[in-house]
Amino acid sequence: MTQSLAPDVVVSRPTDSQPAPSGPDDERRIRRIAFGHRLSHWDVKLSPYLYISPFFILFAITGLFPLIYTGVVSLYDWHIIGGQGDFVGLKNFEWVLGQEKFWIALRNSFSIFLLSAIPQIILALIIAAILDQNLKAKTFWRMGVLVPYVVAPVAVALIFSNMFGDQYGLINNILGQIGLDPIGWHSQVVPSHLAIATMVNFRWTGYNALIFLAAMQAIPRDYYEAAAIDGASRIRQFFSITIPSLRPTLIFVIITSTIGGLQIFDEPRMYDSTGQGGASAQWMTITMYIYNQGFGVAGGGQFGHAAAAAWLLFLVIVIVGLINLLATRAIASTGTRSGK
Amino acid sequence: MTTAVKTRPTSWGSKRSARAAATNKPTILGYAFLVIVILGSLFPLYWSFLIGSGDASTLRNLDVNWLPGGNFLANAAKVLENESVGFWRALGNSLIVSTTVAVSVVLFSTLAGYAFAKLKFRGSRPLLVFVIATMAVPTQLGIVPLFIAMSQWFHLSGNILAVILPALVSAFGVFWMTQYLSQALPDELIEAARVDGANMIQTFWYIALPAARPAAAMLGLFIFIGTWTNFFWPFIILDSNNPTLPVALSLLQSNFFVDYSIVLAGVLLSTIPLLILFVVAGKQLVSGIMQGAVKG
Numbered sequence: 001m002t003q004s005l006a007p008d009v010v011v012s013r014p015t016d017s018q019p020a021p022s023g024p025d026d027e028r029r030i031r032r033i034a035f036g037h038r039l040s041h042w043d044v045k046l047s048p049y050l051y052i053s054p055f056f057i058l059f060a061i062t063g064l065f066p067l068i069y070t071g072v073v074s075l076y077d078w079h080i081i082g083g084q085g086d087f088v089g090l091k092n093f094e095w096v097l098g099q100e101k102f103w104i105a106l107r108n109s110f111s112i113f114l115l116s117a118i119p120q121i122i123l124a125l126i127i128a129a130i131l132d133q134n135l136k137a138k139t140f141w142r143m144g145v146l147v148p149y150v151v152a153p154v155a156v157a158l159i160f161s162n163m164f165g166d167q168y169g170l171i172n173n174i175l176g177q178i179g180l181d182p183i184g185w186h187s188q189v190v191p192s193h194l195a196i197a198t199m200v201n202f203r204w205t206g207y208n209a210l211i212f213l214a215a216m217q218a219i220p221r222d223y224y225e226a227a228a229i230d231g232a233s234r235i236r237q238f239f240s241i242t243i244p245s246l247r248p249t250l251i252f253v254i255i256t257s258t259i260g261g262l263q264i265f266d267e268p269r270m271y272d273s274t275g276q277g278g279a280s281a282q283w284m285t286i287t288m289y290i291y292n293q294g295f296g297v298a299g300g301g302q303f304g305h306a307a308a309a310a311w312l313l314f315l316v317i318v319i320v321g322l323i324n325l326l327a328t329r330a331i332a333s334t335g336t337r338s339g340k
Numbered sequence: 341m342t343t344a345v346k347t348r349p350t351s352w353g354s355k356r357s358a359r360a361a362a363t364n365k366p367t368i369l370g371y372a373f374l375v376i377v378i379l380g381s382l383f384p385l386y387w388s389f390l391i392g393s394g395d396a397s398t399l400r401n402l403d404v405n406w407l408p409g410g411n412f413l414a415n416a417a418k419v420l421e422n423e424s425v426g427f428w429r430a431l432g433n434s435l436i437v438s439t440t441v442a443v444s445v446v447l448f449s450t451l452a453g454y455a456f457a458k459l460k461f462r463g464s465r466p467l468l469v470f471v472i473a474t475m476a477v478p479t480q481l482g483i484v485p486l487f488i489a490m491s492q493w494f495h496l497s498g499n500i501l502a503v504i505l506p507a508l509v510s511a512f513g514v515f516w517m518t519q520y521l522s523q524a525l526p527d528e529l530i531e532a533a534r535v536d537g538a539n540m541i542q543t544f545w546y547i548a549l550p551a552a553r554p555a556a557a558m559l560g561l562f563i564f565i566g567t568w569t570n571f572f573w574p575f576i577i578l579d580s581n582n583p584t585l586p587v588a589l590s591l592l593q594s595n596f597f598v599d600y601s602i603v604l605a606g607v608l609l610s611t612i613p614l615l616i617l618f619v620v621a622g623k624q625l626v627s628g629i630m631q632g633a634v635k636g
Contacts, residue, residue: 047540048461051451055471055509058448062506063474066482066489073484083492130373133366143622144378146629150614151385152569154586155607158593159384162391162600170387206381207629214630255476263478266571266586273593287480287572294484295576307484314481321476 073307080294080301092308096293102309104281105289106316108193112268112285113261115197120205121253125246127205128212129238142213145206156199157270161186164195186272192283199267204260208253215249216242251328258324262317263287286313385611392416392605415605424580424595427609430588433500434568434613437584441507442564446556448509453517454548458530468518474511483576490577502577503584507567513559520555521548558628561621568614585610 074092077085096102127145135141148156163170164185172182185191219242227237243250265287269275276292277284284292290313294306393412394405420427455461456468486506491497496505525548533543549556571586578584580591592606618625 043540045461047544048455048459048464051455051459051544052467054448055452055514056467058509059474059511062486062508063482063511066485067477069485069488070481073488127374127377130366130370133370135366135370135374139623139626141374141378142626143618144374145381146622146626147378147381147615147618148384149625150565150569150618151611152571152586152589152614154569154571154589155388155611156384158589158603158607159388162604163384163387202381202384206377210626210629217630259476259478263480269571270590270593275590290480290483291572291576294487303484303488310481310484314478317478 070307070310073303074311076304078303078307080303085304088304092304093312096305096308096312101281101284102286102289102312105277105284105286108189108268108277108281108283109262109264109285109287111190111193112196112200112264112283113258115193116200116204117254117257117261119197120201120208120257121250123201124205124208124212124253125243127209128216129242131209131213132216142210145209147206148203149207151203153199153203153266154270156203157267160195160199160202160267161271164198186278187282189282192271192278196264196267196271196283200261200264204257208257211253212246212249215246219245247328251325254324254328255321258321259317262313262320265291286316385608388604388608391601392608394601396599396601411601412605412608415602416609418602419592419606419609422592422595425588425591425606426581426583427588427606430583430585430610431613433582434585437500437503437507437574438564438567440504441567442560444508445510445513445563446560449513449517449559450521450549450552450556451544452514453519453521454525454544454552456514456518457520457522458525458527458548471511471514475515479573483573486573487576497577498579498582500578500582500584503574506573510563513563516559517552517555521552524555525551558624558631561617561625561628565614565617565625 075087075089077088077091079085131138131141131145151159164172166172166182166184166186169185171185175182183191185195223241223245224237227241232240264285268277268283268285269288269291271283272278275288277288286309290306290309292300293302293309294300389412390406390408392415393408393410395409395411395415419425452471456464456471490502490505494502496502529547529551530543533547538546569586570584571590574584574587575590578587580587583591589606589610592603
């Protein structure tokens with residue numbers, strides 16, 4: 001719609017070099033311009049603020065206020081029904097830190113995050129390196145690896161929890177056919193983490209591969225040609241040219257998958273029909289813990305506890321994010337040309 | 341920028357040039373690997389069709405039958421007719437929520453992005469840095485006060501407005517449009533419009549908005565998909581009478597958890613709308629991801 005409107009402006013612009021036809025219509029136009037000029041000073045000064053204000057007003061109400069208010073809630077004895085109670089200082093934090101389940105949830109979150117982030121990034125790099133070659137039907141391959149991205153995490157969880165079924169699941173079925181014992185994908189700690197990590201990898205590997213691909217395409221081809229002439233193998237080129245050149249993108253992907261990975265909720269929540277993270281919380285994550293404290297059936301409604309746990313999760317994410325940032329810098333800068 | 345990223349299937353063999361021959365020729369192994377990756381990407385969907393088209397006994401069969409059964413429509417009907425799952429209502433809600441949110445985010449992000457990218461005003465730098473910084477804060481941090489506000493102050497618990505309102509603006513959207521417009525919209529064009537007597541809002545409407553169209557379309561796609569697949573917040577604030585699709589799916593599991601053939605038929609049903617969107621707009625989505633990455 002806007003495209004069709006644009007030429008009209010050009011046609012009717014008043015500074016057009018053609019002799020202006022006289023008439024009442026033209027007079028009106030001139031008066032409007034004069035009026036516009038008088039206003040234009042304030043127009044120029046105020047407009048930017050006008051344009052950014054919808055974002056900032058809405059963000060202040062629905063984004064910033066809750067963030068700040070979480071701090072308040074975390075310092076009070078606050079229940080879903082009773083509302084704000086007594087000021088308790090850091091008691092909520094103490095309570096959460098004293099809970100064994102919180103630490104189990106923290107362990108689970110880390111385990112699932114590591115089991116998903118590491119294979120995912122490695123696999124995404126390999127896929128991107130292949131997609132970066134001069135393939136036939138590029139768009140087809142790129143779209144193909146992106147299909148899982150449009151499947152909702154809840155749907156992914158339902159599909160995979162079925163495939164990883166303990167008794168009749170596809171995976172155990174196949175294991176049985178090749179003569180192996182079935183694995184307790186829902187009953188044991190590490191297998192349940194592996195299954196959930198598989199869901200995350202399914203949905204995000206292709207997406208990250210495309211991000212890596214974009215960065216790879218920005219690397220000048222001459223580097224590779226020069227390296228090939230020097231006799232460097234494909235593998236050698238990958239590690240000596242591609243990886244160091246990807247540093248900013250690697251940092252970006254690692255940070256975003258840290259933030260996302262440590263917050264994981266949908267997949268573990270839907271991994272079985274009760275949503276409690278297993279009989280002994282073997283796959284309950286921090287966000288599930290927050291949910292259970294605040295809104296869950298068991299021990300729910302403790303908003304103070306939930307808010308404190310949310311702050312602790314944020315702290316963990318910040319710390320891990322910083323460690324990741326430093327580590328990635330160190331790893332990816334070894335052997336880099338000093339260009340970047 | 342856009343043209344560089346845009347890929348067309350017309351590159352089919354048309355460029356068997358010397359450059360391709362140099363170092364970058366794919367091997368059979370590369371194609372084979374990609375085929376495996378794509379089969380892996382599609383397999384879970386096929387699996388849900390396989391189970392979803394069978395009956396309760398299909399799963400207990402130790403020899404997997406790799407051909408679908410004939411019960412998909414019957415299973416789908418059970419999902420659609422089940423009152424407590426409310427599939428049609430969920431579909432309608434998801435459409436309303438995702439569309440509203442996508443339109444709103446695109447509009448407000450373009451407005452703010454244009455201001456940050458092209459207009460000079462006091463405080464623009466720190467404000468933009470603030471916007472970017474908020475992108476790193478996890479949503480869970482504000483979930484408890486958001487619940488208090490939506491349910492106890494505004495009495496919107498169970499109402500899809502409670503899902504729409506917090507999503508109307510996006511810091512990522514503002515960042516995305518700022519990045520795009522600062523490169524795609526030449527200053528000369530704006531100056532020319534000003535010289536020609538266009539006021540600020542006219543300049544925005546006739547110059548910035550048309551220039552923003554490709555990026556706006558991609559942002560809209562991402563926000564639509566993100567909102568459609570979002571679970572955590574709708575799960576908290578909505579109830580079973582008025583769910584969005586992911587919430588309805590979660591109900592499906594608790595209602596039918598013994599019969600996976602019905603659950604997975606429902607999974608497939610709920611995925612079909614986004615799969616259609618993907619077929620229509622997948623190319624844009626791919627180039628959008630790649631473009632965002634270069635700039636991010």
